[in-house]
Amino acid sequence: MRHTDLIYLIALRQCYGIGDITAKKLLTHFKSAEEVFKRNPVEIAGLTGIGLKNSQNIKLSEWLQKAEREAEFAFQNNIDCQRFDDPDYPEKLKHCPDGPTLLFSKGNINLKDRKIISIVGTRKVTAAGIDFCRRLIFDLAPLDPVIVSGFAYGVDIVAHQAAIEKGLQTIAVMAHGHNQIYPKPHQKFVKPILENGGFMTEFCTWENPLPENFVKRNRIVAGLSEATVVIESAEKGGSLITANMALDYNRDVFAVPGKPTDPLSQGCNNLIKTQRAQILTQAADLVYSLNWDLKKTELQVQKQLFVDLSDEEKLIFDHLSQTGNQSLDVIALECGFPVQKLSGLLLQMELKGVVRPMPGKMFQAV
Known part of the structure; x- marks a missing residue:
């Protein structure tokens, strides 16, 4: 330009x-x-x-x-300035009617033909939320996705850190200009993020991190990716705004369920209850829903990475992967399990997301 x-x-x-x-x-x-x-x-x-x-x-x-x-x-300051119709402007963001007219980017960012997900959630993340976020990103790492978040306290910074730890590209979307860092304690993460991705913003240097700017920032977080994951959220909050923006852009939304009495699970539970988000309990849920598992061999590797299967479950999964759809009775006969025991094993595998029941008491590997 x-x-x-x-x-x-x-x-x-x-x-x-x-x-x-x-x-x-x-x-x-x-x-x-x-x-x-x-x-x-x-x-x-x-x-x-x-x-x-x-x-x-x-x-x-x-x-x-x-x-x-x-x-x-x-x-x-080596900031890349991208107009909305430039060839290097993020492709998915081009399809958002209210996407930024001008985007300021800095770092080593490459979004062309990449799998991109946004991860958001509460700033008051619990130990369980941290563990799930890290485990999700670690399990997805073999697929080399780009992790997008908002560089805030809580889930955001956990997602950025986990991506850096696994050598994944991560994008921090800011609610202010490139002349400052907010929150200031996150200054220590600037260098590794620039080396493993970078920072994006639509704001100029005279624009500060005001509350309304965070809402505007959220539409970029939602628009950059093909799916938004919400990990812990109160009944109201910025992560729910991001989820609703993603839905407006016709993107997939995933939410991690929690206890009905947990205040930090109310937002996620409501998203699931109102069918605005798909339930997410493991990386395999996201991989399957986004159709990232197109190759059978890749899928088998993913299942080994994502899910802990017992020896009996592995035997059943490998058998279904090789034979395709089979009935309960045939699986029991060929795998050598009593029907009653097999039914329990298949139920556990269904909950783990590795098999799917079909009409006529048939089952298939996912």
């Missing part, structure tokens, strides 16, 4: 009344932000419906002056 184009684009996004949807409409019509600034406010008002007063704000020079300083900051 030319330096001049960047300056005008930054300025356009700061003009009062010009949101991302309107900005994209203007840029698609006039091709460049500089051209938008040259146009008559009446023409802009007629095209966008934002009103003459808001369209006249585009003529104000104060945003151009601030935008020039911002563009220089980006250049000096």
Whole structure:
């Protein structure tokens, strides 16, 4: 992007009344932000419906002056500036109508043809939540997914740390400009994240981490990935906002269930109860639902990684993997188990997500 184009684009996004949807409409019509600034406010008002007063704000020079300083900051700090229709703009984010018109990225980020998931949850994460988050990422590591989160306390930073530990690319989406780090205690994670992925934001350096900016940030977390995972959430909170945004973008949402009496499980349980999220108890649930297990050989490796099977369960799983659908009686005969014992084993395997019951008392390996 030319330096001049960047300056005008930054300025356009700061003009009062010009949101991302309107900005994209203007840029698609006039091709460049500089051209938008040259146009008559009446023409802009007629095209966008934002009103003459808001369209006249585009003529104000104060945003151009601030935008020039911002563009220089980006250049000096090796920040990549991506317009919504640039080839290197995140592909999944392109399909979000209200996605950022301009994205500021820094680090070693490569999202092309990658499996990407977002992991969010409470800032008051419990030991059980930490354990589940780490185990989920560790089990998914052989598939080399990109882990996206919001760099906040709790589940966010646990997800980033686990991804770094397994050498996975991780993206931290910020609610402020690249000139600061929030929360400050997370400064120690900046270097490893830059080495294993990077930071993204739509905000300029003069924009601070205000509450409303975190809500805006959440749509990027949801929009970057093909699925959002919620690990522990109260009845209300930012992670639920992210989940609802993901649903609005027609993305998959997964929630980790918890005890009905646990306040930090209420949000997840409600997502599952209202069928807005799929239940997630292990990595295999996500792998199967997202159709990441297209190859049978890959699937078998995944099951070994994700699920602890007893010797008897492994025998049944290997048999079904080789033979396909089989009835309860045939499995009992060929695997050498009494029908009553086999029924109990198949139930346990179904709960572990490795077999699926079919019509006519048939079973198949998942």
